[in-house]
Amino acid sequence: MISRSLATSLPEHVGERVRVAGWVHRARRLKSVTFAVLRDRSGLAQVVLPGSAEVPPEETVVEATGLVVANPQAPGGAELVEPVITPLGEPARQPVFDLYRPGVPASLPTVLDNAPIALRHPKLRARFEIAAAGVAGFRSTVDGLGFVEAHTPKIVGSATESGANVFGIDYFGRPAYLAQSPQFFKQALVGVFERVYEVGPVFRAEPHDTTRHLAQYTSLDAELGFISDHRDVMSVLRTTIAGMVGSAADRAGAALDLLAVELPVVPEEIPAVHFAEAQELIARHTGEDPRGEPDLAPAHERWLSEWASREHGSDFLFVTGYPMAKRPFYTHPEPGNPRYSNSFDLLFRGLELVTGGQRLHRHSDYLAALAERGEDPQSYVDYLGVFAGGMPPHGGFAIGLERWTARLLGAANIRETTLFPRDLNRLSP
C-alpha cells in the first residue's frame, strides 16, 4: 500500500498516484461532478468524482487513492482525480453545525456543549494550535535562561494561600484541597534549582460566572532567585512574552493567518507606571478619581492600556507597586514606601495578563507578615522552613494560558480559548 500523503502536500505530487486520508469535510454535488473535500491535520484536499458518485456523510473518515492533477481552483492548487474512496469507519452522525462553513455558525454554548466535534472546525482548532505554540515559546525561552521544569502536587493538605475558593477533596478519608497555584512549591524550588518553571493546571472554586474566570486553567509559572528586585522579574517576563509571540509566528503561522490575528510587537522595554502614578493619570484624564482605592477597576485597566498604546505605541503595560493591602502576605514591600509593594501586573490589550513580583525571602519577615495578618505560623510550617533554611531574594510570575490566547485572538470569553472549560455550571464534556 502506498504511504499516506498529507492534504497540503498534494501540489508536490502532481502526476503521481497518492493516498490521502481524513474526514469528509464537505461533499458538494454539482451537475456533472461531485467534490469531496477531505480534512486532515495539515489542511484540506479536494477529491473529484463523477457527478453520480456517492460520497459518505460529512465527518466520516475515509481514505482516497487517486491521481494528483494541478488545478488552480482547488485548495493548494492541486486535486485528486479518478479516486477510489474507502471508508475507514462507519458513516458519521451529522454534526450539530456545519464544520465546513468558513465561519463558525454556532453560539458559544453550542460549541462548548459539543466541543469534541465542534473543535474540529478549522477556525476553532486553530485557536489551540496558537495556544500550543505560545506554551512552546514560554518553555524554550525559560529553558534558554537556565530554568528547570518541575511538576508539583495538585493535592495539598491545607488551603493556605488564600482560604477562599478552594475545592475540597476526600483524600483517603482526610480533608485535602486542590492547589490554587504552585506558589509555595515554586518558591521552595528556587532553593533547589534557583530558576524553576511549571506548566500545569490550577484550580479555583470561582463562585462567579464571568467571561474571565474558570474553575481550572493552565498556569505558566516561573520563579527565580538572586534578583535585585521585581524589575529583574519583569525583565525575564518581557523576554518570555517576546518568546511566546515569536513562537506563535514560527509554529502557528497558518493558524494565525486563518484567524487573521495580528501579533503584538513586544517593545524592548515594556512601559511601566507605578500604581500611584496610574491612579493620578486616571484622575487627571478620565474625570473619575480612583485615588485611595487599593486596586484597579477593569475599566481603569482598559483605560491604562489605551493610554500605553497612545503614548508609548505598546500593547503591553506594566503597572508596578500595587498596594500591599491587596497582595498576598509573601509579597515584598516597596523599600521606603511599605504601603506599596515590589509587585506588578502586566496589562495586555486592556486586561491583566500576568501577576508577579518580588517575594519576601527572610524567615523573620514571613513571621512578621503572618502576625500582621493575624495568621498562625503553624499553618505554614513546611513553607516557613524553606526560608529558615536560607533563601535568596527571589520573585516570579504566572501567566494564564487561556487568557493569553484570548487576548491574542481578541476573544471576548476565556471559554473560547479553553478546550473543555470547567466553571460554576459546566462539568462536561
Next chain:
Amino acid sequence: MISRSLATSLPEHVGERVRVAGWVHRARRLKSVTFAVLRDRSGLAQVVLPGSAEVPPEETVVEATGLVVANPQAPGGAELVEPVITPLGEPARQPVFDLYRPGVPASLPTVLDNAPIALRHPKLRARFEIAAAGVAGFRSTVDGLGFVEAHTPKIVGSATESGANVFGIDYFGRPAYLAQSPQFFKQALVGVFERVYEVGPVFRAEPHDTTRHLAQYTSLDAELGFISDHRDVMSVLRTTIAGMVGSAADRAGAALDLLAVELPVVPEEIPAVHFAEAQELIARHTGEDPRGEPDLAPAHERWLSEWASREHGSDFLFVTGYPMAKRPFYTHPEPGNPRYSNSFDLLFRGLELVTGGQRLHRHSDYLAALAERGEDPQSYVDYLGVFAGGMPPHGGFAIGLERWTARLLGAANIRETTLFPRDLNRLSP
C-alpha cells in the same frame, strides 16, 4: 556593581575580580585558611579566606566578590581569593542532614519529610534535572512528528474509566472526580488534531502503599490517528523513547555524570513478544507455568526483561497482545484472535514503563464492548458522541515520568524521583 558570575564560569575569569552568589554549601576551617564553598545553579565555587575568618552557617545565602586565581585543587580549577562576603539573608537553620556530603546521609523518609531543603543536595537535585530533560525530549520528539499539545480537564463529572481508585471532589456542591488519565479527552482530540499529546498530573486513589504507586504522578500521554494497528503506535513510542534518552544526554550530562547513570541504548527496533509467547517462554525456562493467567506478575516482567537483555541485548522489551480481559473496554481486540488485544506494555529494565495500544474507533464497537461488560452507554454519552461523529483507527500510549526516571537511575522507590510525593500516608510537604 559587577554582574554576577556563575560558579562554574570561574575558570574563564582567572585574573579578574568577579561576584558570585549562592548558598554556603560547606564551611571548612583549616589551621591557616578557611574555605567557603558556594553552591549555585551551575555548581560549586571555592572561596578562600584567612584562617580566622567567620563564615556564615551552611545554607545561608551570600554573595562573594573577589579575585579569581587558578588552583588545580579547587573545583573546576579556579577559586576566589581576597573575598568580601555579604549575606543576602539571615543565617540559615542547620539542615536535617549535611547537604555537602558526597552521598546522601539520610533515609528516604527523612528526605521526603524535609524535601524543600533536602532536594538541594546536588545528587537529589540531579534526579530532577534528568527528569526535566526527559520531558523536554518527549515534547521535542512528538512536536517534530506533528503532535499538538493539549491541556485537558482534571476535574470530571463521572468516574467512568475505571470506577475504583478515584478521588471525589465537592464541585460547587455537586460530586465530581479527579481525572485518572486524559484518555477520553485525548481520543476526542484525535478527531481535532489527529495527533495530540499532554504532559500533566493524573490522580489515582491507590489504597496500597507500594514502591511503584503514587496518588499523583506525571503522565506523558500521546494519541494518534490513521494507524494500521498498535505497531504504528509502538513505532512512534520507540522514536519518542529514543528522543527522551537523547535529550537526557544533551541537556543533563552533568547530572548523569554525578549520578553515574548509564543511559540505555534504544534499539532501532525494540524486540517484541506476544503475551502468549511470553508465557510460553516463562513456562519453558523458569519452572513456573503462568499460562492461563490474564496478566504478567512483576517477577515475570523482570524475567522477561532479563531475557530481552540476554537474547537481544536490549534494555527494552515490548509485550504485545495482552488478554482483553485485563484491558479497558476501549481496547481494540486482536483481529482473528479476540481473546487477545492490539495492546502492549513496554518493559524497561525489569518494570512496566508504558502501556498503550490501538483503541476501538467504531461507535458500534463501543456499544458492543460496553454491553458485554454490562455498562450503561448513557454514562458515556459525551465519549460515545466522539465515535458517532467519525473517528479514524487510532491508538496511543502513556509514559509515567517518575517511573521513567526511576528506571533510568535504578531507583528502587518511585518516591525517589518525585519532588513532593503524594500517597496513602503523605500529603505534605
